[in-house]
Amino acid sequence: MLLRFGVSNYRSISDYQELLLAASSLKEHPLPVIFLLAPLFEALESGKVIIIDELDTSLHSLLSLKLLKLLNSPTSNKGGAQLIFSTHDTNLLGSEVLRRDQIWLTEKDKQGATHLYPLTDIRTCHTDNFERGYLQGHFGGIPFLGG
Numbered sequence: 001m002l003l004r005f006g007v008s009n010y011r012s013i014s015d016y017q018e019l020l021l022a023a024s025s026l027k028e029h030p031l032p033v034i035f036l037l038a039p040l041f042e043a044l045e046s047g048k049v050i051i052i053d054e055l056d057t058s059l060h061s062l063l064s065l066k067l068l069k070l071l072n073s074p075t076s077n078k079g080g081a082q083l084i085f086s087t088h089d090t091n092l093l094g095s096e097v098l099r100r101d102q103i104w105l106t107e108k109d110k111q112g113a114t115h116l117y118p119l120t121d122i123r124t125c126h127t128d129n130f131e132r133g134y135l136q137g138h139f140g141g142i143p144f145l146g147g
Contacts (some may be wrong), residue, residue, distance in 0.1 A: 040081075044070070047079035056089040064089060068097045094131030100124060105134075105141035 036058065043050050055064055064087070070076045071083050092098060103119040119130070122139050133139055 040067070040070075043079070043081035044077050045079050047081055049082045049084060052083070052085040055085040055087045061089055061091045064092060065095055065097055068092065068095075072097060090131045090134060092131075093134055094129060098130070100130075103130065105139055107140045107142075 036052075039050060042048065052058060059067065067083070071081060093103065100119045104116055105119065106114050106116050108114050117140075119139060124130070124133070124139075130139075134141065
């Protein structure tokens with residue numbers, strides 16, 4: 001499952017090399033949340049993009065929700081920072097923090113190729129619980145467990 005925040009204004013990737021490098025090392029060596037704070041506050045001030053692979057291995061679900069709320073808030077995110085992350089934490093889907101246009105899913109086909117698609121491609125109601133719908137397989141993106 002891949003979740004994203006309003007990536008609409010791409011800048012030069014060189015602007016983000018330092019943040020990308022920090023994020024890429026999280027998977028092998030999860031860092032305490034304190035080490036995420038400096039790049040996070042820099043991004044909030046300057047409008048940079050933060051990329052974190054497997055957010056759930058770095059942060060507790062409640063901290064992840066707080067981070068998403070910070071980034072969604074125009075008060076705390078005056079610079080327009082954006083977060084792109086992958087996670088297996090379905091609790092984030094059950095919160096009211098994420099909009100449909102911020103949720104992207106991945107699914108492997110029978111040949112093993114991965115396909116990425118937004119939740120907006122799937123018909124949902126504003127009252128749908130995205131976590132429940134995802135876990136029930138309504139949106140795809142769940143592992144094939146065999147017969």
